[in-house]
Amino acid sequence: MLRARIVSAIRDTAGEFILDTGAGYLALDEGLGVGLGLERAEARGSQSGVALSSGPIERMEMAGHAVRGLQPVLLFDASAVRQAVDRPILGLVGRQALGNGCIVIDYSSERLIFQPALPGASGADHVVPFELLGDAKIVVRASIGGGRAGDFILDTGATKCVLFEEQLGRVAPGHRSWRGLEGLSAPTVSGEAAMRLVRLPTLRVGRRGPVVAGVEAGVISGTLGRQLAQVTGRPIVGLIGYSYLERFRLAIDYGGDRLVFTPVPDYQDPRPYEFTTVGLQLARSPRGAEVSAVATGSPAAQAGIAAGDAVLQVDTLAAGRHGVLALMRALEGAAGTTVTLRLARGDSTRTVQLRRRVLL
Numbered sequence: 001m002l003r004a005r006i007v008s009a010i011r012d013t014a015g016e017f018i019l020d021t022g023a024g025y026l027a028l029d030e031g032l033g034v035g036l037g038l039e040r041a042e043a044r045g046s047q048s049g050v051a052l053s054s055g056p057i058e059r060m061e062m063a064g065h066a067v068r069g070l071q072p073v074l075l076f077d078a079s080a081v082r083q084a085v086d087r088p089i090l091g092l093v094g095r096q097a098l099g100n101g102c103i104v105i106d107y108s109s110e111r112l113i114f115q116p117a118l119p120g121a122s123g124a125d126h127v128v129p130f131e132l133l134g135d136a137k138i139v140v141r142a143s144i145g146g147g148r149a150g151d152f153i154l155d156t157g158a159t160k161c162v163l164f165e166e167q168l169g170r171v172a173p174g175h176r177s178w179r180g181l182e183g184l185s186a187p188t189v190s191g192e193a194a195m196r197l198v199r200l201p202t203l204r205v206g207r208r209g210p211v212v213a214g215v216e217a218g219v220i221s222g223t224l225g226r227q228l229a230q231v232t233g234r235p236i237v238g239l240i241g242y243s244y245l246e247r248f249r250l251a252i253d254y255g256g257d258r259l260v261f262t263p264v265p266d267y268q269d270p271r272p273y274e275f276t277t278v279g280l281q282l283a284r285s286p287r288g289a290e291v292s293a294v295a296t297g298s299p300a301a302q303a304g305i306a307a308g309d310a311v312l313q314v315d316t317l318a319a320g321r322h323g324v325l326a327l328m329r330a331l332e333g334a335a336g337t338t339v340t341l342r343l344a345r346g347d348s349t350r351t352v353q354l355r356r357r358v359l360l
Contacts, residue, residue, distance in 0.1 A: 002112055004062035004093065008036035009055065015090040018081070019105070019112065020157030021252065022239060023094030024135025026057060026070050029078035032090055040075055050076045060097050065114040067097050083283040084187040086324035092157060095136035098254065105156065105250045108264050118253040118260065126261040128206030130154065134231035138252070140259070142240060144172045145201040150237035153228060154259065158241030161203065161217040162186065164225030167237045175219070181360055183296035184281055186218050193220040199360060203244055210261050216243045216360070273332035275360035278339060282311060282327055287344065288319030289327055299354040305343065312349065313342040332356070
């Protein structure tokens with residue numbers, strides 16, 4: 001996420017955006033678009049609920065970088081994104097707003113750097129070519145478990161890597177035998193998608209790119225994969241998201257159509273207990289937080305917790321005073337330890353104590 005300022009013909013505003021290299025254009029929440037004087041012009045392809053604006057954004061400023069005359073601008077319902085990240089996200093910053101030079105994403109220091117050209121690569125760097133297809137999506141070749149390579153989209157807006165069930169059989173025929181978590185969901189601009197979360201044996205981006213073992217990936221089916229295939233003209237296997245990218249300093253050279261992955265020295269997982277938990281996904285709600293999904297067979301499922309239940313408190317954290325991310329972190333911990341939740345369903349409340357377990 002990054003802060004940016006946008007200026008239209010009638011007003012300007014500033015706030016938080018998601019840097020999303022999987023998006024070709026600047027995409028604004030439709031309510032914000034109305035406030036800025038942008039009108040819906042026409043539907044965009046088959047992406048339900050996404051429209052083009054009839055007018056431009058005159059200027060956008062972020063991280064010392066400014067771009068003028070952004071058009072077309074996409075308008076969409078960003079409520080699902082805001083619920084998932086529990087922040088007042090105004091929109092997505094795609095390729096259109098990034099210029100023709102090089103951007104460097106330093107995940108470890110949380111910095112975004114704009115520079116005119118790619119710096120010289122060192123011996124530790126992995127240089128991977130890419131193609132810009134469709135509405136300027138970054139398409140790279142990648143392989144799973146040393147198998148057949150396929151086309152993936154580099155998507156800095158994706159929290160996890162994503163695999164499309166319909167295409168996965170081509171590159172990983174044994175994927176149905178992978179252990180995983182069932183019953184979860186993934187928010188997309190096309191709506192919520194049912195998700196099975198797995199760990200990949202290995203994932204390599206590029207023919208000689210970096211190989212990483214144990215990357216978490218969500219396996220989904222539905223319309224998103226088909227939409228991306230229509231946009232790019234290629235069968236897209238999946239998205240390369242943060243669960244892979246967090247291990248690197250990533251440079252995207254739009255002028256030279258190449259990526260540079262610089263490994264983070266002594267990388268350590270910032271959430272070692274992310275999957276030693278009780279099996280709940282949470283989202284923001286009017287009552288503070290609510291259960292958006294429950295992993296099949298998890299401690300939460302065995303306790304009868306269901307999607308839609310309000311979460312009032314996690315241990316000592318009151319949901320009304322703490323963000324969803326803080327509540328999710330409080331659910332994590334060493335295997336065998338316990339966490340206490342206060343829940344509501346309708347007019348009734350209850351308190352349950354759950355024992356954490358390694359789920360993935």
